[in-house]
Structures are given as C-alpha cells and as structure tokens.
Amino acid sequence: MKSDTKREFLQKEPHDEGDNQGPSKNDSIIMQLKQKKDGSTSKRCRESFKKVDQFGQTVNLTWNGEDEYKTTLGASVSSVLIVILLIYSAYRVFYLVNRYNPTVSKTTLIRGPEDDLPFKPQEYGFDFAFGLERKLDPDYGFFTLRQLSAVINESEERIKSNRTLTFEQCGSTNFNYEDQAEVQTFGIDKYNCATEDNYYIQGNFYRRNMEYVEIKLYKCSNDTHSVGYRPGVICKNPADIDNYFNQETFSFAFVNSMFALDDYKEPIKYFIDDQLFFELDSTKVKKANFFVQMQEASLEDDILQLGQSNDETFFQVLNVKSYDDNYSDKDGCIVAVYIRSDKLYDSYERKVDDILTLLGDIGGLSEALLGLGSFLVGFLAQKMFMSQIVKKIYHIRKYDNLAHAIEKRKKNEESNDPFHDTELQNDLTEMKAKEANISREFKTKVDIQDGDMASLFYAFLNRRRFHYDYNDIIEHIIRCICLRDVSENRQKRIYKKHVLFEKAEEKFMNELDVVRIVKTLRKFKMLAQALLSQRHRTVLRFQRQNLVETDTSSSDSDDNNYDPMRLMEHESSMVKLLTFGKMKKMMTQFKQAKLTELERNIMRGMFRRKLKDFEEQIREDKKAISLVDRIKGVQEPQTQGQLDLSIRENSIKFGYNETENQNIDEIHDDPLYDFGSRDGFGGRMKEMYQRELRNKVSAYMQSGADLNSAQRTPRTSGRRPKQGQEGPTNPDAVVFSINN
Structure with a gap:
C-alpha cells in the first residue's frame, strides 16, 4: 500500500503554467529538500575542512591511460641513472654502517676570565x-x-x-x-x-x-x-x-x-x-x-641523529716554550x-653520517641526475611526445612529395631539363585545383555518382599520418634548424618535414588554448540543448557506453587500435585490403539516398579547410556582375518604396530598432572595406567608395536603417535613377562595383 501511494505521488503531474495555484506539491517538497541541503552547516564545515588536506590528488590529463608519456630513450637513460644512484647509495650505506669518514672540525678559542676556573x-x-x-x-x-x-x-x-x-x-x-x-x-x-x-x-x-x-x-x-x-x-x-x-x-x-x-x-x-x-x-x-x-669535544656518533650529542672534556699539551x-x-x-x-x-666536533644526511645526499644526487637526464633527453622526449600527438591527430597528403621529386630527377637524370621541373609543379598545382573544383561541386550536389565516389575514395588513399621520429629530431639539432629562417626554403626536402612539424605543433598548441576549449565545450553543450529534447538528454545519460562491465570487449576501448588511418598503414597487406574494402562499402551507401546539407558539408570539408557559405555567395554574386558594371557601379535602381521596405525587413530580420543609429566608424569593420592600394586606380576607387558610403549612411540613419543590413540586401535589377530623383542608390551595387 505504501509503495502504491509513493508511486502515485512520484507520477503525479505538475500544474500547468497557466494555473494560478502556484507550484505543485512535488516541486515544493523538492525545493524544501534542496534548500535544506544547500543550507546544511555540517556540509559547509566538511567542505572547509577538506581544504586542509595536504595529500590531495592533482587532476591531470593522461596519455593512453598513463599520467606521463614514456619513451624507450628516456627509459634507457633513466636505467643508467638509477644504476648510478643505487651504486652511490650502496657506497654511502656502507660508510654509514661502518662510520667511515666522519666530519671533524676543530675551533681554537680563548677562555675568558669568567670561565677561567x-x-x-x-x-x-x-x-x-x-x-x-x-x-x-x-x-x-x-x-x-x-x-x-x-x-x-x-x-x-x-x-x-x-x-x-x-x-x-x-x-x-x-x-x-x-x-x-x-x-x-x-x-x-x-x-x-x-x-x-x-x-x-x-x-x-x-x-x-x-x-x-x-x-x-x-x-x-x-x-x-x-x-x-x-x-x-x-x-x-x-x-x-x-x-x-x-x-x-x-x-x-x-x-x-x-x-x-x-x-x-x-x-x-x-x-x-x-x-x-x-x-x-x-x-x-x-x-x-x-x-x-x-679541551672540549662534542660527539654526534649516532646513526639516527636527532640533535643528541656526547660531550667530552679532556686535557692536552700543545704549547711548550x-x-x-x-x-x-x-x-x-x-x-x-x-x-x-x-x-x-x-673545541672539537665530530659528526658521522646519519640516516637523514644520507637521505638528503641521495635526494640531492637524484635531483642532479634528473637534471642531467632532462638536459640530455628532455628535448628529444618533448619532440617525440609532440610527434606522437601530431601523428594521432593530423594527416598529410601523400602527393606533397611531388615537389621533392624535382630534386630527385635532377640528380638521377643526366640532362638537367627545366621542363621536368615545370611538369611536376604543374601536377602539384593541378591536384590542388581539382580539390577546389570538387568542393564547389559538392556544394549543390544531391546525388552521388561513380565519379564522386572515386574522388572521395582517392582522397582517402592520399592521406597518411605524419611521422616524425628520432632521426628527424637529430637532424633538426645537427642542422640548427631552430635557429634558421626556413620560410623561403620550406619546399625543399631537407626543410619541409620540419616546417610541417612546427606548423602542426603550433596548430595543436593553439587548439589547446583554455579559452578555445571552454568555448568549444559550451558550443557543444548549447548544440545538445538545441538539438536534443529533455527526454533525449535523459536517455543519453544512460547509454551502455557509460557502463563499466567485466565482459567489455577491447573494441569498446579508446586505445585507438582500430583507427582507420592506422589500419591503412598496417604492415600486413591483408589488413590494408580489408580496411580499404570496408571503407569502400561504407562510402557506397551514400549512393542509395539523397545527400543532406550536413553530408554535403562533411564531404566538402575533405577538400576545403574552412566552409564560409556567406562569403562564397558574395564572391559568386560579384562574379555574376559584368566588368563594365563593376567599374561604373551601374544597376537598375529600386523605387523608394521598395528600398524602404527592404531596409525595414532587414532591420527586423537582424534585430535592429528603427531608432538605433549606426556609428560610421563601423564601416571599417566590413571585410569589403579594405581593398585596393593607396596609389593608382585602386586608391581612387577606394576614396569613391568611402564618399558614397558616407552619403548613403546619412540617408539610412534618418530612416533608422542599418548599414550592414543595407549592404546585405539582395541586389535587384534596375536602371540608373534619373536626375533629381530621391532615394539612395542600392548600396550593394556600390560595394560590389568598387570592390571589384
């Protein structure tokens, strides 16, 4: 009976928001419990007391489940240092037990009259x-x-x-x-x-x-x-x-x-x-x-020395005149x-080595050996750690080596024909141009054809992980590349790999920025809140992937043993073949359905670094304008009513009030503002652009319009306004004509 009553109480629905009866009974009880819990004095005392803990565990990121990144070179040098430390410790322990080589000091003093008894x-x-x-x-x-x-x-x-x-x-x-x-x-x-x-x-x-x-x-x-x-x-x-x-x-x-x-x-x-x-x-x-x-003597002969000493007084004849x-x-x-x-x-003082002194000496030697090891291995270990990170995160193109073939062909062929260099450079440029064309095609593509599948699969095959090993690090040290400016010679074979590694390292450190990480986490949190309902988020918390089981297979782990890129570079040809076949079957499934916008963007991301749809649309619109129109800035005018309606629609769309004013200095923030040079035709056109925009901004401020909204208003075909006709010229025409 009790359980039924409890179940009914828990399943009771809360009041509607429009009900004036206030919060439900469930909400009131939960609120009271929460206030009682938050206001608990004992909890605050416990939290304050925990701050005294000197053995708190530091929270660190891990590498493959380990707190530190280990290398074979570091282990070898550490083994040598440990052997040295053990030999020294055995030597000192032997001296400690037998009390060899004590520290003895002698101080000559003068006895004062008050002590002369x-x-x-x-x-x-x-x-x-x-x-x-x-x-x-x-x-x-x-x-x-x-x-x-x-x-x-x-x-x-x-x-x-x-x-x-x-x-x-x-x-x-x-x-x-x-x-x-x-x-x-x-x-x-x-x-x-x-x-x-x-x-x-x-x-x-x-x-x-x-x-x-x-x-x-x-x-x-x-x-x-x-x-x-x-x-x-x-x-x-x-x-x-x-x-x-x-x-x-x-x-x-x-x-x-x-x-x-x-x-x-x-x-x-x-x-x-x-x-x-x-x-x-x-x-x-x-x-x-x-x-x-x-004479006096203070003897500290105990192995465990805590300040105790044995004092002796004796006579001695040293001075006979x-x-x-x-x-x-x-x-x-x-x-x-x-x-x-x-x-x-x-006054004599004798002190043998005690346990505390021994521990201090061993600790000092250990720190010195660690410092020496860090000097010898630290740079290599840091580079190897970063190389493993780059290897697991970033890829490089296989056909980047085409540029290196220029030097190889010069050495292998008897005739040094410059047309061979041009041919290879054209191959490299042609491949990059093909990627740009494929990216533009996937922007509007709905159905996947066999040629598209070949392009995607070819993109997979021409990717590989970036390998940077000990030989490259030693070469980096010997050639003193860190002290050279290799920006001009970055395409040379001896420099290119190091340049790529430095760029990958810089890219990773930028991505490791705490502000960027927090922003990314907040972005994913907001996306989860926007895309998933409360029911979905609740069910997501209880996924089996969050469950720790004794029979969990190795495939559930995150050890990256079955990463596709790793399997594509496997030593076994059979593993490579199976991986390629699996990926081909997976990509074939795209032919069975229409491509969504998300899938198109994912495929475009294989060929373009950043997707900027808005800027791409602007560039396409500018290309649609003829050269004469771009020079003259001629377009068919809009009527005053059409222009006012467009301005008001854009103001409402972008959340601006009609009474808000726009600072003219914000024009300089527009990406289309900075163009041309200060001299020649570009500089004169830039001055025209600034003068025309200031005139149009003054007109828009009177009607409460936003300049940026006006710049983004779609262009309409029209003719040049007649002399004396009121209403500003379409700002898009000015922007696009001047910018081009």
Missing part, C-alpha cells in the same frame, strides 16, 4: 715525571716541587704564596699510566713523581688569580746564603759539580692525550710524551713554560719548569 689536569689522566739520566746525588744538587700562587686582593696588591709538594721515585705506582710495562721500558720508573694530587693550575700573570706548579733543579752549595744550601749536606767542590751537570740531561716525561677521529669507543687516547728535555749547562739556566689546555736565562751563584738554579694553564683551548 681552577683546573686539575690529574683528574683527567695527566701526570708527569722528571729526573736526570743518573740518580741525582745530593752532594751535587737537588730538585724542588712547589705549588705557587699569585692573587690580587681587594687592595689591588699581588699576594704570592707557595706550597711544597712531596715527590719520590716513580716506580710502578706513582706514575699514572695504564701500561706500566712501557713505563719500565723507557726508564720512567726511575724518575721522580709527585705523591700528592692536590695541585691545580689557573689563569696567567695578567689575571687576578694565577696558580701553577714549579719544578727546579739546584746546584748543591755550602754557602749558607745560597738557595742551594741544605743543612747537613756537604757538597762537592764547584768544579766537580759543574763537570757533573755538564754531562747530564734533564728529562721531563708526561702523559699527554689526543682526540682520535675514528675511535667511537674511546675517543680520547693517552700516550707518553717526551717533547721537553734539556742538555744541562752549568753556566746557564734552562727554563720552560709548560702549558696545559682543557723553552728559553735560557743567566745563571746566578746566589740562586744556584740551573733548570726551571713551570706547569701553567693555557688560556687557549680547542
């Missing part, structure tokens, strides 16, 4: 040992080890203080180095080492706090006023002491460190350094400033070493 290098693995080649006998001299400080107090006075540090023979425990066997090998275990590790270094002489360690070697002296005097020790005589030290060498061994570039487990390496030693001279004081730096000073018996010092803090320090 007390520094204990022994906490970072530093240690030192000092001594002579032989064990020092107290009768000859002794060593001292002290911590010295110089501090500027609030009164801006430098306060100096010192603290004695104890030391003893290094042995196997006092020298802080992991490989004691190496220590014993070099005899460092026999040197003297500090037994205290509470010493530190800081600043320099021109800062408020200065801390350093002092090592000195004194000669033994029995003079109580000498620094070398030691109670209870009887020293050797000065000559023996001097002779003893002149044969000795002061050695200073210390543990130094270095930053290892390729060691990711222990980036800081320690070793025994011997860069400081002196050959003693009893008459001089050997002094040295031994600077210890506190030695000099000689005068010896004083009162002081008795012959060696002085000052272990100080260096205001300079180095």
Whole structure:
C-alpha cells in the first residue's frame, strides 16, 4: 500500500503554467529538500575542512591511460641513472654502517676570565715525571716541587704564596699510566713523581688569580746564603759539580692525550710524551713554560641523529716554550719548569653520517641526475611526445612529395631539363585545383555518382599520418634548424618535414588554448540543448557506453587500435585490403539516398579547410556582375518604396530598432572595406567608395536603417535613377562595383 501511494505521488503531474495555484506539491517538497541541503552547516564545515588536506590528488590529463608519456630513450637513460644512484647509495650505506669518514672540525678559542676556573689536569689522566739520566746525588744538587700562587686582593696588591709538594721515585705506582710495562721500558720508573694530587693550575700573570706548579733543579752549595744550601749536606767542590751537570740531561716525561677521529669507543687516547728535555749547562739556566689546555669535544656518533650529542672534556699539551736565562751563584738554579694553564683551548666536533644526511645526499644526487637526464633527453622526449600527438591527430597528403621529386630527377637524370621541373609543379598545382573544383561541386550536389565516389575514395588513399621520429629530431639539432629562417626554403626536402612539424605543433598548441576549449565545450553543450529534447538528454545519460562491465570487449576501448588511418598503414597487406574494402562499402551507401546539407558539408570539408557559405555567395554574386558594371557601379535602381521596405525587413530580420543609429566608424569593420592600394586606380576607387558610403549612411540613419543590413540586401535589377530623383542608390551595387 505504501509503495502504491509513493508511486502515485512520484507520477503525479505538475500544474500547468497557466494555473494560478502556484507550484505543485512535488516541486515544493523538492525545493524544501534542496534548500535544506544547500543550507546544511555540517556540509559547509566538511567542505572547509577538506581544504586542509595536504595529500590531495592533482587532476591531470593522461596519455593512453598513463599520467606521463614514456619513451624507450628516456627509459634507457633513466636505467643508467638509477644504476648510478643505487651504486652511490650502496657506497654511502656502507660508510654509514661502518662510520667511515666522519666530519671533524676543530675551533681554537680563548677562555675568558669568567670561565677561567681552577683546573686539575690529574683528574683527567695527566701526570708527569722528571729526573736526570743518573740518580741525582745530593752532594751535587737537588730538585724542588712547589705549588705557587699569585692573587690580587681587594687592595689591588699581588699576594704570592707557595706550597711544597712531596715527590719520590716513580716506580710502578706513582706514575699514572695504564701500561706500566712501557713505563719500565723507557726508564720512567726511575724518575721522580709527585705523591700528592692536590695541585691545580689557573689563569696567567695578567689575571687576578694565577696558580701553577714549579719544578727546579739546584746546584748543591755550602754557602749558607745560597738557595742551594741544605743543612747537613756537604757538597762537592764547584768544579766537580759543574763537570757533573755538564754531562747530564734533564728529562721531563708526561702523559699527554689526543682526540682520535675514528675511535667511537674511546675517543680520547693517552700516550707518553717526551717533547721537553734539556742538555744541562752549568753556566746557564734552562727554563720552560709548560702549558696545559682543557679541551672540549662534542660527539654526534649516532646513526639516527636527532640533535643528541656526547660531550667530552679532556686535557692536552700543545704549547711548550723553552728559553735560557743567566745563571746566578746566589740562586744556584740551573733548570726551571713551570706547569701553567693555557688560556687557549680547542673545541672539537665530530659528526658521522646519519640516516637523514644520507637521505638528503641521495635526494640531492637524484635531483642532479634528473637534471642531467632532462638536459640530455628532455628535448628529444618533448619532440617525440609532440610527434606522437601530431601523428594521432593530423594527416598529410601523400602527393606533397611531388615537389621533392624535382630534386630527385635532377640528380638521377643526366640532362638537367627545366621542363621536368615545370611538369611536376604543374601536377602539384593541378591536384590542388581539382580539390577546389570538387568542393564547389559538392556544394549543390544531391546525388552521388561513380565519379564522386572515386574522388572521395582517392582522397582517402592520399592521406597518411605524419611521422616524425628520432632521426628527424637529430637532424633538426645537427642542422640548427631552430635557429634558421626556413620560410623561403620550406619546399625543399631537407626543410619541409620540419616546417610541417612546427606548423602542426603550433596548430595543436593553439587548439589547446583554455579559452578555445571552454568555448568549444559550451558550443557543444548549447548544440545538445538545441538539438536534443529533455527526454533525449535523459536517455543519453544512460547509454551502455557509460557502463563499466567485466565482459567489455577491447573494441569498446579508446586505445585507438582500430583507427582507420592506422589500419591503412598496417604492415600486413591483408589488413590494408580489408580496411580499404570496408571503407569502400561504407562510402557506397551514400549512393542509395539523397545527400543532406550536413553530408554535403562533411564531404566538402575533405577538400576545403574552412566552409564560409556567406562569403562564397558574395564572391559568386560579384562574379555574376559584368566588368563594365563593376567599374561604373551601374544597376537598375529600386523605387523608394521598395528600398524602404527592404531596409525595414532587414532591420527586423537582424534585430535592429528603427531608432538605433549606426556609428560610421563601423564601416571599417566590413571585410569589403579594405581593398585596393593607396596609389593608382585602386586608391581612387577606394576614396569613391568611402564618399558614397558616407552619403548613403546619412540617408539610412534618418530612416533608422542599418548599414550592414543595407549592404546585405539582395541586389535587384534596375536602371540608373534619373536626375533629381530621391532615394539612395542600392548600396550593394556600390560595394560590389568598387570592390571589384
């Protein structure tokens, strides 16, 4: 019951337009639903939210169902570039996994006063040992080890203080180095080492706090006023002491460190350094400033790098400055070493290649290879793409090659007879003239004869697709045709094919204009609306061609495999023969019925580029006028009543009001206005034409007539008006006579 009621509701006819009851119930419900749908807030929100989508798919045109046009040359070059990219990627991945060739940088900086804090290098693995080649006998001299400080107090006075540090023979425990066997090998275990590790270094002489360690070697002296005097020790005589030290060498061994570039487990390496030693001279004081730096290192050793780093702090000795000073018996010092803090320090940065860097490098190389490939293949691919488009859309005449036969005959024949060239040129001109005659005959033809069928079929056979391959493109590049003006030599064989291709390319690009495409679509839409009723358009929407089925045959596809032009050029002679037979049977059906105007225009379009019936009619009318009449502009006049009636009929026909005025400047838009030359007979006739037209326009404006309508009024036979007779001369007579 419900379904019957619904069916009756849907099938209920709306009210007639003349009914005053307003819209039907169906229309009211549909209108309400539409307003509700259009005014839906949720729908507007959804549409606004969709604009945020960053993964929207770009709508592109396709080529044979593909988004891009592919070529064999492009695939070959792409394969080579892909192989290069894969090899480079494998190479970089191998380096990435093994962390080869890291990026290391070193920056030398100066530590400011606010950052100059007390520094204990022994906490970072530093240690030192000092001594002579032989064990020092107290009768000859002794060593001292002290911590010295110089501090500027609030009164801006430098306060100096010192603290004695104890030391003893290094042995196997006092020298802080992991490989004691190496220590014993070099005899460092026999040197003297500090037994205290509470010493530190800081600043320099021109800062408020200065801390350093002092090592000195004194000669033994029995003079109580000498620094070398030691109670209870009887020293050797000065000559023996001097002779003893002149044969000795002061050695200073210390543990130094270095930053290892390729060691990711222990980036800081320690070793025994011997860069400081002196050959003693009893008459001089050997002094040295031994600077210890506190270095920094930032290590980014992770394969997946997101900004994290491992920071290291270590010591390093890079700067040792030695000099000689005068010896004083009162002081008795012959060696002085000052272990100080260096205001300079180095900041190391090590960064291995991570995944993100690898992807960036591969992406950069990929873009570079694509750019190189585009440079090598882009021009050829663009030309081949356009050649395929031209091949599928446009045709050329086979007998265009007749002009090329002129050059061939000149080369093949022994005698260079100019009559052969003239003969071939006449053949080419004759064929084009025949096409023009056939087009004029089909304009009024009603029945198709055997001769007409032969002409149509011959037109089919003399068409072929335009082929432009790699050889032509390479020739275009080698001959630099793009840089030449070939307009004068376009008929030559070496240039003609390239000229045709350029014209076809220009034609296609003009047809691809968006304004032209939109106009064409609108034109077809308006034609469909004018030719088809609403019922027809509704049924057209449900054609089976719009239905996607699993059993759809290949013939329903648009792959152009069965295009007649393609089959006519097929390699198989049997396929060609079947295609020609099918086309012949198809054309024979035109003989069974009268030709319609549409069929006549289609057949004329095979021989004429553009059909302009109105202009063709004007030219035929002009040919019907005799030469004398065209020169004199004489025609039989119309009576005033006939002329007024003709003007009013044309005004109503073309939609003009009698009160509308026509601007005289619009005369220049008429195609019949621009004729003749400025000099000679043509220029004088043109002036007559302009003067006569202005006079006639003034007369027509008084009666509300349109000049263009008056120009298109059919000519009537008549005689020249008598002198004094009112009424303008027929404008067609003036136009046609002057124009011819």
